[in-house]
Structure formats: structure tokens, C-alpha cells
Amino acid sequence: xxxxxxxxxxxxxxxxxxxxxxxxxxxxxxxxxxxxxxxxxxxxxxxxxxxxxxxxxxxxxxxxxxxxxxxxxxxxxxxxxxxxxxxxxxxxxxxxxxxxxxxxxxxxxxxxxxxxxxxxxxxxxxxxxxxxxxxxxxxxxxxxxxx
Amino acid sequence: xxxxxxxxxxxxxxxxxxxxxxxxxxxxxxxxxxxxxxxxxxxxxxxxxxxxxxxxxxxxxxxxxxxxxxxxxxxxxxxxxxxxxxxxxxxxxxxxxxxxxxxxxxxxxxxxxxxxxxxxxxxxxxxxxxxxxxxxxxxxxxxxxxx
Amino acid sequence: xxxxxxxxxxxxxxxxxxxxxxxxxxxxxxxxxxxxxxxxxxxxxxxxxxxxxxxxxxxxxxxxxxxxxxxxxxxxxxxxxxxxxxxxxxxxxxxxxxxxxxxxxxxxxxxxxxxxxxxxxxxxxxxxxxxxxxxxxxxxxxxxxxx
Amino acid sequence: xxxxxxxxxxxxxxxxxxxxxxxxxxxxxxxxxxxxxxxxxxxxxxxxxxxxxxxxxxxxxxxxxxxxxxxxxxxxxxxxxxxxxxxxxxxxxxxxxxxxxxxxxxxxxxxxxxxxxxxxxxxxxxxxxxxxxxxxxxxxxxxxxxx
Numbered sequence: 001x002x003x004x005x006x007x008x009x010x011x012x013x014x015x016x017x018x019x020x021x022x023x024x025x026x027x028x029x030x031x032x033x034x035x036x037x038x039x040x041x042x043x044x045x046x047x048x049x050x051x052x053x054x055x056x057x058x059x060x061x062x063x064x065x066x067x068x069x070x071x072x073x074x075x076x077x078x079x080x081x082x083x084x085x086x087x088x089x090x091x092x093x094x095x096x097x098x099x100x101x102x103x104x105x106x107x108x109x110x111x112x113x114x115x116x117x118x119x120x121x122x123x124x125x126x127x128x129x130x131x132x133x134x135x136x137x138x139x140x141x142x143x144x145x146x147x
Numbered sequence: 148x149x150x151x152x153x154x155x156x157x158x159x160x161x162x163x164x165x166x167x168x169x170x171x172x173x174x175x176x177x178x179x180x181x182x183x184x185x186x187x188x189x190x191x192x193x194x195x196x197x198x199x200x201x202x203x204x205x206x207x208x209x210x211x212x213x214x215x216x217x218x219x220x221x222x223x224x225x226x227x228x229x230x231x232x233x234x235x236x237x238x239x240x241x242x243x244x245x246x247x248x249x250x251x252x253x254x255x256x257x258x259x260x261x262x263x264x265x266x267x268x269x270x271x272x273x274x275x276x277x278x279x280x281x282x283x284x285x286x287x288x289x290x291x292x293x294x
Numbered sequence: 295x296x297x298x299x300x301x302x303x304x305x306x307x308x309x310x311x312x313x314x315x316x317x318x319x320x321x322x323x324x325x326x327x328x329x330x331x332x333x334x335x336x337x338x339x340x341x342x343x344x345x346x347x348x349x350x351x352x353x354x355x356x357x358x359x360x361x362x363x364x365x366x367x368x369x370x371x372x373x374x375x376x377x378x379x380x381x382x383x384x385x386x387x388x389x390x391x392x393x394x395x396x397x398x399x400x401x402x403x404x405x406x407x408x409x410x411x412x413x414x415x416x417x418x419x420x421x422x423x424x425x426x427x428x429x430x431x432x433x434x435x436x437x438x439x440x441x
Numbered sequence: 442x443x444x445x446x447x448x449x450x451x452x453x454x455x456x457x458x459x460x461x462x463x464x465x466x467x468x469x470x471x472x473x474x475x476x477x478x479x480x481x482x483x484x485x486x487x488x489x490x491x492x493x494x495x496x497x498x499x500x501x502x503x504x505x506x507x508x509x510x511x512x513x514x515x516x517x518x519x520x521x522x523x524x525x526x527x528x529x530x531x532x533x534x535x536x537x538x539x540x541x542x543x544x545x546x547x548x549x550x551x552x553x554x555x556x557x558x559x560x561x562x563x564x565x566x567x568x569x570x571x572x573x574x575x576x577x578x579x580x581x582x583x584x585x586x587x588x
Binding site for chain 4: 237239241242256257264266280283285287
């Protein structure tokens with residue numbers, strides 16, 4: 001939608017380091033596969049121990065992927081020394097979360113000094129490589145700077 | 148807020164059985180501790196492998212607890228044979244998710260033949276037993292009946 | 295995003311008739327300017343009697359436009375005889391609602407037999423014709439059929 | 442839920458003055474009927490020119506009332522000189538917006554230096570005085586201070 005100029009030229013390193021601090025990402029086996037100014041993609045393989053009652057990926061895990069990608073899409077545009085936190089998000093679940101691999105792709109809609117609004121969609125990929133959008137999120141990320 | 152009359156007198160058994168099918172709940176060590184008509188509580192101990200970058204519980208896990216409690220609060224009022232799915236939810240994160248134990252407490256605001264709207268709050272409990280509300284969710288749950 | 299096939303070939307007439315029943319649209323001077331399968335655009339001129347405390351368009355009116363466009367985007371794909379109602383929506387306000395003309399553009403993300411999920415963005419146009427996105431909405435629309 | 446101490450002892454005057462600046466409130470015939478620290482109520486009589494296609498109050502107007510009450514509930518706790526803006530909100534529409542009078546009642550859930558989270562419910566009152574909750578909103582309000 002828009003090209004964003006990062007305030008910190010080392011934003012990629014900063015995102016990679018920060019992602020490595022999230023113990024949940026390791027627990028889920030989630031990986032950061034792309035980070036660009038205002039954009040982020042995170043992928044995770046299907047796992048049978050992360051499901052809801054029908055054997056689909058639990059909506060909470062779909063949300064976790066979307067939220068994390070949204071956070072780093074926002075974080076990529078924040079200045080060095082900033083911290084990022086989710087203040088709120090809303091997700092619509094569009095299709096059953098079935099597939100062998102899930103991918104959350106986030107894109108900043110509006111960067112801000114304090115709040116950054118991000119859209120984050122989650123896609124499921126089946127055995128044949130076909131992808132279906134299973135969820136869409138709107139999230140607000142806050143930038144916290146040391147005072 | 149309101150007293151609800153369950154359509155299925157065996158709603159508790161149905162919820163307990165359904166909860167046991169959610170492999171994610173076992174993975175998280177989450178437990179169903181209360182189920183009443185239109186109400187549900189789920190608790191989970193803090194775990195270091197479910198955190199975000201500051202060592203707080205990841206917002207995705209806070210959301211998972213809130214969503215699951217909301218789903219069963221709605222499911223408790225649905226007829227025998229029904230399936231429940233989250234169609235959407237929105238969560239505001241109010242305070243850092245720090246504590247030794249987390250509790251999601253959901254309450255139906257409006258039951259419906261098709262859609263049930265649920266509020267679900269998440270509380271953190273510290274070492275001294277003091278509780279702080281860390282998040283509040285509004286969720287829509289859909290009732291699917293075999294045709 | 296997707297091409298949608300309307301179930302009712304007379305969907306345009308149905309939308310136009312339905313829009314004319316919304317007395318609020320007349321009160322606001324809002325106009326239906328485009329209706330396609332799964333898409334809708336509504337425009338309104340700036341008015342000084344619809345503002346918040348800083349003289350910008352009130353967020354409630356921005357929301358009204360977004361919601362109405364979302365409703366008709368969904369309605370365009372519903373069968374003859376259906377009624378449409380908003381069940382919930384979430385809006386992020388991205389920029390000050392200043393301009394001489396506002397346009398809400400909605401697009402169905404996922405049509406469904408019961409629920410249809412719609413994205414609806416609101417744009418402000420200034421004196422020079424430049425457009426700025428001021429808000430983005432995710433909405434759930436329900437299809438009600440006579441039983 | 443909580444008792445809040447206002448930072449500005451003249452918060453009521455400040456809210457009343459600010460409300461009077463919202464031209465939309467005059468256009469709708471909406472009135473500020475109660476303002477307490479962290480709480481606000483706004484009422485409006487049913488009007489036939491603010492309806493959707495079934496003759497119910499338009500969801501956009503229900504939202505306008507909820508948003509405005511939420512904004513002033515937050516504003517009541519902000520320091521002198523602050524400005525308040527809605528950054529986002531989500532509303533679930535629970536029951537048809539029919540009645541002779543509508544009332545939005547907002548309550549701060551979490552005040553913050555920058556963001557304040559507010560719950561705002563809308564009630565419809567019928568001819569007999571009976572009230573029904575027709576909508577519930579979660580909103581984020583931002584505090585802007587002159588730099």
C-alpha cells in the first residue's frame with residue numbers, strides 16, 4: 001500500500017533479536033521468514049498439540065501468529081531503543097484453520113509516533129500448496145520509549 | 148447479569164468432554180475450573196515457555212484463554228448436538244500479563260439461536276494472591292447444528 | 295480480491311431500494327454511488343452540523359458511512375428476500391476526518407450463508423482532490439431469511 | 442468497578458463545554474445527562490429521520506452515542522489542557538434498536554497516561570419504561586497534551 005522508510009537502518013537485526021526473545025515462538029516452532037519496513041511474515045507448521053476440538057488450529061494460535069507478525073511489522077518502523085506492545089486487536093475467523101502450514105502476513109496501515117495500526121492476515125496452506133485466508137486482524141501497537 | 152436456563156441439562160458433561168478434545172489446553176496446562184449456564188472459568192499457571200519478549204505471558208496466550216472461556220460460556224447454553232465456533236473477537240490488553248497464575252472468566256451477554264455474544268476478562272494473580280484484570284474481550288460465538 | 299457472483303441478478307435494484315429506506319442516509323445527505331457484487335461505495339459532503347469538538351467529522355458519522363457501505367456490500371451477495379443486519383464491527387481511526395467530501399468503500403472478504411465479513415475503508419478528499427484514508431473497519435453482517 | 446480520582450477538579454465544566462462544541466450532538470438532539478469521574482451517560486429520543494431500513498435506530502447512531510459517552514468518560518479523568526480522541530472501537534449489536542429513548546452509559550475500565558480503555562453500553566427504553574441493552578462497545582481513547 002505504501003512504502004515506509006525505517007527510522008532505524010538496523011531494524012532487521014533488531015526484529016530478529018527481539019523475536020528470539022519470545023519463548024512462545026520457540027514453543028510453537030514459529031519462524032520469522034520475512035521482515036521489511038512495515039511488513040512481517042511468520043510461518044508455523046501444523047501441530048496436533050495446538051488444536052481445538054475439531055482438530056483445527058486453535059483460534060488462539062491463529063491469533064498469536066497474527067498478533068506477533070503485526071507487532072514486528074510495527075516495530076520495524078520504530079526508532080532504536082523503542083519497545084512495542086499490543087494494546088488491542090480484533091480478528092475475524094473466515095475459514096477453518098486446516099492445513100499443513102500457517103502463515104501470518106502483517107502490513108502497517110498507519111504508522112504513528114505513539115500508535116501504529118496494522119492489518120495482519122493468516123493463510124493456511126494445504127498439501128498441494130494451495131493457500132486460503134483463514135483470518136484477518138486489525139491491531140493497534142504502541143511504541144514505548146525510555147523517558 | 149442474567150440467569151440463563153440451559154437447553155441441555157447435561158451441559159456440564161458436554162463442556163467437559165469438549166474441553167478435553169482441545170489438545171492446546173493440555174499443551175498449555177490450562178484447566179476448566181468452573182462451568183455454569185452462560186459462564187465459564189479457565190485457569191493456567193505461568194510458564195516461562197509461553198512468553199513474549201519482556202517475559203510476560205504472550206498476548207496470544209492471554210487471548211487463547213479468553214477465547215476458550217468465551218466459547219464454553221456460549222456452548223453451555225447451546226442445545227445437544229450443537230457445535231460452537233468463534234467467528235470473531237476483540238481484546239484490549241489493559242495491564243502487563245505478569246503473575247504466577249492466569250484466569251479467564253467469561254459471561255454471556257446475549258445468547259442467540261445463531262450468534263452468542265460473550266464478554267471474557269483475564270485476570271493475573273501474583274504471589275500474594277492479589278488479582279489484576281489484564282485484558283477484556285468481546286467475542287461472537289456461532290452455533291452450528293447438524294442439518 | 296475475489297470476483298463474486300450475485301445470487302440475485304437484480305441485486306442492484308434491491309440495494310438501491312433498501313438504501314432509500316434508510317432515513318438516516320437522507321438526513322446525512324449520503325449517496326450510494328457504486329454497487330457491484332460484494333462492493334459498495336457511499337459518499338457524503340462535509341457538513342458543519344455533523345462534527346466533533348475540533349470541527350472534524352464525528353467518528354460516529356465516519357462509522358455510519360463505513361457500516362452502511364459494508365452492509366450493502368454484503369447485501370449485494372445475498373439471495374432475494376434476505377434481510378441484512380450488522381452484528382458487530384470494529385473501526386480504527388487513522389487520520390483526522392477533515393476534508394470536503396467523505397467516501398466509504400466496502401469490499402466483502404468472505405461471503406457466507408449466515409455471516410459475511412466485510413472490510414470498509416473511509417477516505418477524506420480535500421479541496422485539491424487529494425484523498426487520505428481516515429478509517430478502516432472490519433464488520434460482520436448477518437443474512438436473515440424468512441422462515 | 443473502580444473509584445477514580447479526577448486530575449482536574451473542574452472536570453465537569455470541561456466536559457460540558459466540550460460536549461457543547463460537538464455540533465453532531467445538537468443535530469441529534471442528544472444530551473449529556475451524567476458525568477462522574479470515569480463515567481458518562483448520554484441520552485437521545487428516538488427520531489424517525491435517524492433510522493435504518495427497518496425503522497430501527499441506525500447502528501451508526503447507536504455507535505455515535507456509545508463513542509461519545511466513552512470519550513467523555515475518558516476525558517473526565519484527563520488533566521486540564523488535554524484533548525481526547527477515539528483511536529478505535531468495537532461494538533456488538535445485541536438487540537434491535539427500537540424504543541422511544543436511547544441511553545449510552547460508559548465506564549472507564551483502565552485509565553492511562555496515553556490510552557484509556559472504556560466500556561460503553563447502549564440501552565433502549567420502551568413506552569413502559571422497560572430497558573433493554575442493545576449494544577456494547579469497547580473503545581480506546583487517546584489523551585493528547587500540548588507539547
